[in-house]
Amino acid sequence: MVSPSGPVKDTKPDSAQRDENSDTLKYQLLGPSLTKAGQDAVDQQKVSEIIYEASKGSKFFNHEQDRDRNLTVKIERILKEKAHLEKLDLSQDLRRADEYLAELELTRDLSQYVIHVDCDAFFAAVEELDRPELKTVPMAVGKGVLTTCNYLARKFGVRSGMASFVAKKLCPQLILLPMNYDKYTAKAKEIREIMAQYDPLFESASIDEAYLNITAYCAENELDPEETVQRMRAEILQTTKVSVSAGIAANAKIAKIASNKNKPNGQFRVPNDRAAIMEFMRELPVRKVNGVGRVFERELGSIGIETCGDIYPHRALLTRLFGEKAFQFLAQCYLGLGRTKIEPVETHERKSVGTETTFHEIGDRGEIRAKLDWVSRELEGDLARTQFKGRTLVLKVKLHTFEVLTRQTAVSRAISQAKDLYNIALPMLAKLEKEIPGMKLRLLGLRCTNLVSTKKAGINFFGAAAVQARPISAERLDLKAADHEITAEEAFEGAARQEIQDEMNDLEQLSQEAAILPDATVPTEPDPPPAQWDCPICGRAQTADDRVFNDHVDFCLSRQTIREAIQDSSETPEETTVHSNRKRKPTSQASSSDADPRQRRLFFH
DNA sequence: GCGGATCAC
DNA sequence: TATGGTGATCCGC
16 A cells, blocks of 8 residues: 655646545545436535545545545656656657557448447336336435436436445435346346347347447338437337437447437437547547546546547657557547447357455454355356356455455366365465454455366357357367367367366266365364465465465365265266356346457457 | 456446 | 445556
8 A cells, every 4th residue: 555655745636636635535436427427417516525524534435545645646657757758759659659540540430330228227217117106206226335326316416336325315315225136137138139120249238238230220221320229219118118328320439428428218329420520539528438437537637638639639648658558549539439340248258257245344264264165155156157167266355444455376277166266265365364464354255267168068169159169178178379270170189078077077066065165164263373374175284385385285176186086986976966047146247348448449341 | 477456337 | 334246458567
């Protein structure tokens, strides 16, 4: 935690500097969804005061204050660097920037009609369908933190992402409803069925958002994009009783921005015309662009970039101040470029599976282990559902101060069982406890990365569905070259190997079905000796050296697995008990693609 | 490759 | 009294 020695005296901070940046902090506390719709008629000044007063002195508040101070320091560095750069000869940087802009311009594609469809206050709207009387009162969905609120609630300054007790301060009569995720999923499905008629390859960006390419539909039906979208929105409203808003543009980035223009129950089009697009972007606050959050907004603002049009005069500085990726992202913002390729989300390759849970502050080591046990089992279930194993395990903790730490361990073999997850995670946890005496947690999470698919290999190798299996299969086959095409022979070998692996896994799973996690819930474990830890599997004392220790645990795990597999192989029932569609967790799919500032997407045609 | 940070929803 | 869960990417080391 950076603690600047005393309040920062800055020559020209964001706006006005009062008592220790309370302005920027208050702005920070307003939350991330400030730029969303429905806030125009709200007295932000008053709202921020109320939030500030409600939060003051809490641990959350103190953490936000720390972050705010750190950002102020970082911005100071940026400003100093900028002043330094301006004394130099930047003609090289300027030329490079202009070359890149020219190169980007060549990729501009105005031939497609892309739309972004966004349900209006979706969760709240679905609840209002069941209970129409809620339409006339301010209402929000979510416990602890709000996920959505209706437009009446927004009039009070209530927003998604806000702590509910703060929302109650802003609007004491606010009705709070618990989430009904299954209900929202069902309604989302109805809406998607309609959207599929307009673009069968549409892309779900989240439960309540989608991108469609309606170019073909417009041509076939001899309709304007605007008429098409009117028709689709009317159809959705009529048959599902949910209103949606839409943006129409030449690419996904602008369509997304446009869908917020006439919310709720409206649509907005930016014509497929270069001049119109450039003009639209020129006055657009950078914060409206997907990928620019509160932090980047402040950083950009500090050097005088508030709208996308402001990017151009600063183009020579951007790479040095924010990095290559950020420059490329901003260049696309200035030009109004974005992807035109819309594809089903299933074609995306998943990169991680994780679970985390927040609880009341816990300092007791036994209780923390019980939480780890629970999270391990949750993750096992999620991995079974998604059909993955992981070769890297990431432990995440949030301290009682709201500070977040992660630790990861690479495992030589892919794991998915609660017992393995727990056993790999425990040493990481123990090490943290050693590093942070008296550690108190408010969150614990586990995530698997470096995924390996456990889907049956069979048809995927030869059938049309091969697209999904390819990248992972390549890894499974130990192919070194990423772009290596899989031959039928290799595929067969891979499939055969997979069969064996699956069998092993099944045996493993069966053998552990009755087994309780070893030492999983030992209530009070004495502190490990300062220089050594006990291996969670064999119990032998090991050194404190990370690598040696982890290697040993890994070794123990694989040995144990083999032993159990042999023991149990005499009695192998037919079927493995797979955790089939158990409780469904709100796994909002990753919203895809044009979301990251540092991610560049070029589209050649 | 690891850990911190940012971002979206 | 009290501030979420899932997934992704980028940066600096």
